[in-house]
Amino acid sequence: MLRIEALSHRYPGAPIDALQDVSLSAARGSVLGLLGPNGAGKTTLISLLAGTLVPQRGRLLIDGVPLAQVRAGAPTRIAVAPQDHAFYGALGVEENLDCFAAAARLKGPRRRARIRDCMDFAQLARFASSRADRLSGGLKRRLNLAIALLAEPELLILDEPTAGVDPQSRAFILEAIARLARAGTAVVYTSHYMEEIEAIADRALILDRGQVLCQGSLSELLAHGRDVLCLAAPGLAQEDLLPFGSVQAPIAGGLWTVQLAPDHTPAAVLAALESRGLGVTQATYGRYSLEHLFMTLTRRPLRDEA
Numbered sequence: 001m002l003r004i005e006a007l008s009h010r011y012p013g014a015p016i017d018a019l020q021d022v023s024l025s026a027a028r029g030s031v032l033g034l035l036g037p038n039g040a041g042k043t044t045l046i047s048l049l050a051g052t053l054v055p056q057r058g059r060l061l062i063d064g065v066p067l068a069q070v071r072a073g074a075p076t077r078i079a080v081a082p083q084d085h086a087f088y089g090a091l092g093v094e095e096n097l098d099c100f101a102a103a104a105r106l107k108g109p110r111r112r113a114r115i116r117d118c119m120d121f122a123q124l125a126r127f128a129s130s131r132a133d134r135l136s137g138g139l140k141r142r143l144n145l146a147i148a149l150l151a152e153p154e155l156l157i158l159d160e161p162t163a164g165v166d167p168q169s170r171a172f173i174l175e176a177i178a179r180l181a182r183a184g185t186a187v188v189y190t191s192h193y194m195e196e197i198e199a200i201a202d203r204a205l206i207l208d209r210g211q212v213l214c215q216g217s218l219s220e221l222l223a224h225g226r227d228v229l230c231l232a233a234p235g236l237a238q239e240d241l242l243p244f245g246s247v248q249a250p251i252a253g254g255l256w257t258v259q260l261a262p263d264h265t266p267a268a269v270l271a272a273l274e275s276r277g278l279g280v281t282q283a284t285y286g287r288y289s290l291e292h293l294f295m296t297l298t299r300r301p302l303r304d305e306a
Contacts, residue, residue, distance in 0.1 A: 028154070030203065033197035034190040050078075050157065055067075076151035097147060124139070142173065145158075149180075233279055234278070
């Protein structure tokens with residue numbers, strides 16, 4: 001449904017492009033996971049898709065038609081649920097939905113039906129009269145999602161939809177998004193939680209410094225780790241693993257990663273560690289995690305906000 005071809009954008013006065021020759025596609029009934037560190041260009045890309053920025057170079061197409069033309073003729077085909085809370089805090093849940101339904105030019109029975117259906121979908125009905133600014137973080141995220149779905153968009157862009165929510169709300173939102181995709185919606189999903197992308201995305205794209213580092217199906221991307229052993233053991237140190245290949249230290253409590261040399265096997269590594277009294281508590285082989293792929297490609301564990 002969505003196709004982006006060689007898209008580039010530079011802000012006035014900036015020394016380099018915020019996006020440089022970015023190409024991607026998103027199909028109906030699928031979830032495209034968009035990943036990137038701070039400053040990667042994700043916000044710029046979302047702004048271009050949302051129509052708040054005008055493309056400078058390249059093309060954005062919806063079913064082969066330029067995005068600007070689609071927005072002029074049928075603006076509600078595309079919806080954005082932004083990272084910030086996009087509703088009126090002083091209004092109740094149902095009042096917010098009614099307000100945004102009116103903005104989407106929904107009228108009469110369809111308007112009432114869509115408000116009811118979106119409240120039911122996001123499980124907000126019992127909070128219908130609650131002021132939006134008094135909702136919990138998870139309920140606010142669900143209200144954001146319900147508002148974005150009012151006009152039944154064909155393309156839904158979600159920017160960090162689970163930021164700051166509790167585990168139960170996160171699980172609910174992920175399942176709700178998966179249901180939307182199964183029903184035929186094309187979803188572009190940005191998140192810093194890579195396990196979310198692994199859980200619901202069909203395809204993933206890693207963006208950094210305005211350029212696409214890699215993209216493809218999750219199985220294609222993660223298969224690059226076919227010679228990689230990831231493991232954890234109390235007291236494990238880098239010198240214990242160096243004889244077996246190239247070693248990457250864990251980040252934020254993660255796993256040690258070894259790109260095995262051709263003459264070593266996972267079994268040999270595990271046996272050697274056990275012989276030294278290093279009991280392995282977790283191990284995977286032959287498959288990257290998305291986080292490991294991300295860190296390998298971006299090569300920096302920390303990016304400060306601009």
